[in-house]
Amino acid sequence: MTDDLLLLGVRHHGPGSARAVRAALDAYRPQAVLIEGPPEADALTALAADPAMRPPVALLAHVVDDPARAAFWPFAEFSPEWVAMRWAAKAGAEVRFIDLPAAHSLAREDAGPPAGDGAPDAAPAPGEGPVRDGGPDPDRAPDSGDAGPGAAPGEGPDPAAEAVSVRIDPLAVLARTAGYDDPERWWEDAVEHRAEGDGDALAPFQAVAEAMAAIRETYGDGGYPQDLPREAHMRLRIREARKAYERTAVVCGAWHVPALATRTAAAADRRLLKGLPKAKVETTWVPWTHRRLARAGGYGAGITSPGWYRHLFTAPDRPVARWMTKVAGLLRDEDLPVSSAHVIEAVRLADALAVMRGRPLAGLGETTDAIRAVMCDGSDVPLTLIQDRLVVGDVLGEVPPDAPAVPLARDLAREQRRLRLKPEALERELELDLRKDTDADRSRLLHRLRLLRIDWGQPVAGRGGKGTFRETWRLRWEPEAAIRVAEAGIWGTTVEAAATARAEDAAVDSAVLAEVTAVAEQCLLAGLSGALPTVMRVLADRAALDADVAHLAAALPALVRAVRYGDVRGTDSAALARVAEGLAQRICVGFPPACVGLDADAAAAMRKHLDEVHRAIALLPAARPEPAGTRGPGSPESAASVTELRERWAGVLRNLAERDGSVPGLLRGAAARLLLDEGRLGAGEAARLMGLALSPGTAPGEAAAWIEGFLAGGGMLLVHDERLLALVDGWLTGVSGEAFTDVLPLLRRTFADFEPGVRRTVGELVRRGPARGTRPAGTAEAGLPGFGPGLDAARAQAAAHTVRLLLGTTTTTDLATATDRTPADGTPGATPTEPGTTDVAPGTPGGTDDDGPR
């Protein structure tokens, strides 16, 4: 290193590095500060000095005509780069970014995976989207290469996959050499936690540079071949700066220091940079959050504890004691009893642990252990809160309004132009016909914006028309909307990507099942197929934990609808079907116990669920054939599992229908009816169940509820199966006078739902039927009340022929069951029923019974 150049090798987002950089810059006082970052952003460095700019912020570079291809360089308050920028602004030094231009790194993307937008951001977890959108390389490579602790996780996925296997983590190598098994801990002990002011401000950088040089001697490029052109570019820029200034400081990842210190021929460097692809790129500042800095937020080179680092960087002294005080404050806000004595003990324990573990200062690990043992009673629950609020932290950055527009705004403007939707302050209504492509796109855009809380359009209840293909929106562009767009820029660079990330986040954050279902529905409306896998996963998780069957039952129909209508274009609707199936399975298990001991209102609510779930399960297989075609193998198996599911549901219904009085009559009746309608219950069986439900042992109210449940599906049943009618009739006449008054409203409600024609027929049958029924029983030919004895095969055949013609041959099954029922059930069933009818029938002159229910 010569006198006119100072190389400061740092770890990105290392508070110790940041302090050291500040001290080194103060000591060296360079005229120019060169920072690892996209040179396109040189013009934006002035904004860093703007008081309205508050870190964490990120430099964003994106391809002009494709905002989805973008890369971010996040800076926190404690980032050495940020410290250097602020220092330079104060000292009046020149700031330049010296990394490979984003124009090259972003252009290189299209050489790899065909589409930069779709593929990379489909897979990652919620909130990851934007950071990775297009350019994982400039974002990740420096960090995994430099002494970034996030190296390991950053190496994993996508584009440069073939290089992964040989990459080394320089930090891990150093840590192993020093006898540490955790690279991060080693770096903390060796660099971040070093006490300040022990002599030469430049010494630590010297040491780090030497260590890195040793590693690079051994490992060469360490598996990062794409670093070579970057370092060549850095060297060229450094050369320029050295010509212009007397003292130049370079802040870059420690990994690059040896490469930048070596003397190479400028021509060789230029050769390396020749022929790189180029794209037109724009840069701007966007606000960032601590959560995104955290590794969990998906920033490949992220840090697990931005809040802790910020604390280390900003705390004037006694960082552990101050940290514990902060933690105590947070726990007190959550109503946990934490006294000053707790804080004292926690600090003592943390210090003692550090001594025992041989560390210079209690680190995050020691403080966390101490907090758990002293303040949290050994529980991890409050710790997650601390982790979330303090260790990661809620800090949100700010960018001055005069920063260049975010790509999201551009994308929105482009969409608005494409769909001819002008943002106007004047309120107006917009009618959309979703069958038209443009209108469908408009609807999707508005729904996406709603997801992003940009309330430009509000859906209005449509005028009159019931059709699902119509939507009415009230549009009004208010000035705040622009701010909302800027805020939403954090979620992504295009409206679609941002809405997807937002939806995923909303799903993950939601507390109850219904919220997730709502998000899922919004995703369908907004056409966000990318968010669905996450939403579905969350949905499955919530369903698993929700103990209330009613919630599950409420969620199922919408889900099945979604599967069935294939509302989601291009989604893995098999996944959707799987979730629906799992939900149905859980309902099957949980339904019978949930039906026990309900009052009338709860039973009514439950019956609604019963009907809905029944319909939904019946619809489920219908959706099968569609995905089967695309999925190929595995579908027969799943079709089988749907059949099994239906059987299981039938079992649940049968269970309900056969249960004793602990299950409300309404539900038992409804279950029996659903089984009967499906043909799973013979008419004889139904009569037996009805007989049971209406037998004298049952309270009249309960029996009436059973009838309500059983007959809710329509009264035609009574017209066609007079045995059932006779049972109802018989029961009704047996009800005592006082009880009758109680039962009346229920029956009224039941019969009022019937079609007038049915009501009349039932009435007529009751009046006339018994007369026929009095015919002595015993002969096999005895007919049902209201019908002639036996079956006149010839006449029936003629009628059946016509019916077949009317219905078409496919529905012969219906015919078969219809014809089956008469001889099969009528003959044996007649014998036991007949005597009852004979007794009762003459005593019912029709009048009261007939009028009563009406």
Add this chain to the structure above:
Amino acid sequence: MSETTGAGLGTTTDPGQDREQGHEQGREPGRDQALRPHAEDAFAGELAALAAADDRVRPARWKLSPWAVATYLMGGTLPDGTVITPKYVGPRRIVEVAVTTLATDRALLLLGVPGTAKTWVSEHLAAAISGDSTLLVQGTAGTPEEAIRYGWNYAQLLTHGPTPAALVHSPVMRAMAEGRIARVEELTRIPADVQDTLITILSEKTLPIPELGTETQAVRGFNLIATANDRDRGVNDLSSALRRRFNTVVLPLPASADDEVDIVSRRVDQIGRGLELPAAPRGADEIRRVVTVFRELRAGVTEDGRTKLKSPSGTLSTAEAISVITNGLALAAHFGDGVLRAGDVAAGILGAVVRDPAADRVIWQEYLETVVREREGWKDFYRACREVSA
């Protein structure tokens, strides 16, 4: 299901080779005949080797430095080649926090569900630190104040009145006077008023004896380890004043399925020998399945991390898994074909999982239908479970 405290994690080693040293202190004869020797006797050799090799700072009256105590529990190899067997299989962090706590003047509270080796850890900590794990108060619903403070020898008291000679020292009082570690087992089972006598001892480090007008002051080196069961916190919850005097360490259930399968098979072997069950080939598969079922239901998520589950009300500790397997082995040996099969463990699992007949049954059936049914190679298990659950 019986509670096999300490069975879960402790590795038992044959104490034979260490017995000679165990006698050095001249304890009463016949000690080596003990059914279960104290930790300080069983591992006397290791403790002596550690003490010899230990050059770190020792707190007052500690036999070993905190670092050496942690090594004693976690295992390791000393420079002179002595192998220290691991006494506790689990995160090192936990042992470090526990030892460090004892080195400060705060007391240590070990929490955990039954079968997580709380007692085991506390015994070994006391043995390593004070060389004496016998200063023990067993907490029960009937534990009187005298067990924690002091009692009187009534014959003496009546003859001579209150004198120091009539005083009967509790283990805690002796530990205070001698600067050793006292242990209180099942702290939350002790009635609340008796628990609170600990407050003065832990905060003032003194035990006043008003009858004699004196007090016993704790000597440096005194500290207290209490254990309590996570699940019955509600029995006699600690007052916040008392709780504040403790640092709490929760002993977790085994972290990985392999660890747990290992612990279960080893214990099952030992118990099987003890009960003289006919030697049946251990169905390693069944053990793994039982452990998997227990772990999944306990954690509320499947092992592959894909599906969330509801957790039943039972503990489902390792100790219970051991008991289910032992039962199954007995069934297989006496009534089956001698091989442990799904059917032999199904009933046991059902009993362990379904504690609350209403809620737990739903949870169990959901688990069966959504997880077990679809799992490759678990068909027989699924059928067996459905049979007993029906």
